Amino acid sequence: MAKTAWITGASSGLGLYTARALVAAGYNTVAGARSFQGLEGEGEQGYRLPLDVTDAGSVKAFCQRALQVSGPPDVLVNCAGVLVLGACEEYQPQELRQVMDVVFFGMAAMAKEVLPLMRAKGAGTIVNFSSINGLLATPMQGAYSAGKHAVEGYSEALAMEIKPHGIHVMLVEPGDHQGGQARYRATSQGVTDIYRDALVRVSGVIARDERTGLSPEKLALRVVRALDRRTPPFRLRVASLGQHMAVILHDLLPGGLFLRLLSLYYRVPGGARAPREEKA
Numbered sequence: 001m002a003k004t005a006w007i008t009g010a011s012s013g014l015g016l017y018t019a020r021a022l023v024a025a026g027y028n029t030v031a032g033a034r035s036f037q038g039l040e041g042e043g044e045q046g047y048r049l050p051l052d053v054t055d056a057g058s059v060k061a062f063c064q065r066a067l068q069v070s071g072p073p074d075v076l077v078n079c080a081g082v083l084v085l086g087a088c089e090e091y092q093p094q095e096l097r098q099v100m101d102v103v104f105f106g107m108a109a110m111a112k113e114v115l116p117l118m119r120a121k122g123a124g125t126i127v128n129f130s131s132i133n134g135l136l137a138t139p140m141q142g143a144y145s146a147g148k149h150a151v152e153g154y155s156e157a158l159a160m161e162i163k164p165h166g167i168h169v170m171l172v173e174p175g176d177h178q179g180g181q182a183r184y185r186a187t188s189q190g191v192t193d194i195y196r197d198a199l200v201r202v203s204g205v206i207a208r209d210e211r212t213g214l215s216p217e218k219l220a221l222r223v224v225r226a227l228d229r230r231t232p233p234f235r236l237r238v239a240s241l242g243q244h245m246a247v248i249l250h251d252l253l254p255g256g257l258f259l260r261l262l263s264l265y266y267r268v269p270g271g272a273r274a275p276r277e278e279k280a
């Protein structure tokens with residue numbers, strides 16, 4: 001019998017590619033996103049339903065309708081995400097909350113709804129999209145890094161708690177991939193001249209890394225293949241060699257030295273001498 005997967009953030013980026021891969025692999029897929037409002041029905045991502053993971057009523061309505069459409073899920077993929085670029089000092093409180101609401105509280109709200117359904121079957125897998133930013137923070141992405149670190153901590157605890165009930169957790173930790181939409185990468189309203197230069201430099205590095213990033217189709221395939229295993233891996237890191245190295249160095253090097261190297265990579269003034277051509 002076909003397995004069932006529910007996926008959030010399926011209208012764009014890695015969520016869209018993962019939903020397509022689930023459909024192609026034969027999963028009975030129910031896909032959620034805010035922009036599916038008024039579009040309920042079959043689409044390339046599976047059966048589309050409106051979903052705002054930050055709205056408790058929307059989460060409940062999605063799960064109730066998805067249950068009618070597909071029956072209880074074998075897999076939940078939490079992929080919805082946003083980031084707000086900005087300096088930690090200058091974030092507006094509502095910007096911090098917005099990122100945490102989508103990235104962390106939304107993920108936890110979906111898991112809370114789905115877990116009783118999986119426990120009743122004694123089986124299931126919760127796939128939480130984290131990021132390399134869940135393992136190390138990068139400048140001007142403090143809110144997002146905090147949100148993804150929260151996803152990591154929550155997922156480790158969750159995995160230990162639900163294993164006895166036959167349910168697995170898989171953390172997907174992507175490095176930079178192509179295909180994400182710029183509209184989900186807002187810039188903080190609070191930015192001032194104090195950090196503007198750093199923000200511009202870091203944004204340039206992020207834009208380059210995403211342009212030259214890994215293939216979202218390949219990531220989606222790896223997720224679906226990992227789900228085929230009898231026991232899915234707890235961590236599925238899909239990143240460039242440099243990003244894998246950065247995670248290792250983050251744990252090996254003295255903390256201050258690692259931050260200095262990362263600042264140098266992101267061209268943050270003060271992390272190292274500014275590149276010569278930009279000194280004038």
Ligand SMILES: NC(=O)c1ccc[n+]([C@@H]2O[C@H](COP(=O)([O-])OP(=O)(O)OC[C@H]3O[C@@H](n4cnc5c(N)ncnc54)[C@H](OP(=O)(O)O)[C@@H]3O)[C@@H](O)[C@H]2O)c1
Nearest residue numbers: 009011012013014033034035052053080081177180181184
């Ligand atoms: N792309 C990368 O390089 C990369 C790297 C590391 C980790 N990730 C993670 O992978 C996931 C996808 O990122 P992406 O950059 O590929 O995609 P993206 O293009 O940024 O798309 C974000 C998705 O999240 C959905 N979303 C945003 N707010 C939502 C809400 N309140 N409720 C429900 N859905 C919401 C959006 O749909 P609607 O607007 O229609 O709701 C959209 O489908 C995120 O968790 C991200 O942190 C991505």
